[in-house]
Amino acid sequence: MIGSGGRDLEEVMDFDPEEGIANLEEHLDRLKSQAASAGFQFDRHAARNELQAATFGKTTAGKARLLLSPSGAIAIELKTCG
Template identity: 65%
Template sequence: MSQPAPRPDLSITMRFDPEDGITDLETHLDQLKREADQAGFKFDHHAARNELQAATFGRRAAATARLVLSSTGAMAIEVRPA
């Protein structure tokens, strides 16, 4: 019996400004929530927001933040200079 193919991760990339934080954060997280629901992924909106804020805390330059979500709800965040 073969196992179902793993579902590809979902991701979203956002702009970070040191003065204003992540641009349109709630809009991005709402979009990711809709995509997660459609794909049958677990997603914790509150935890994602907290993780993104922690990942960008103290940054003093513009950057991009990429959140990757697995089907289990596990998240990885990558922050790179803009």
């Protein structure tokens, strides 16, 4: 996680094309808690939708990296393994 000082919060999650994002609810819970502590805006439903859109149709396992800005803007990066 990246924290205070106006920097983004970060959550990195394992992705499997058959199973989706491992422990998604736990990741979203952690991010919600971190966002509240840092005074960041966070829309859990939007984050879930963005993650689903970023991983839809992917056929290779990898890591999904979600960045959350203080304003609540979300960016997602997907890196495949192999």
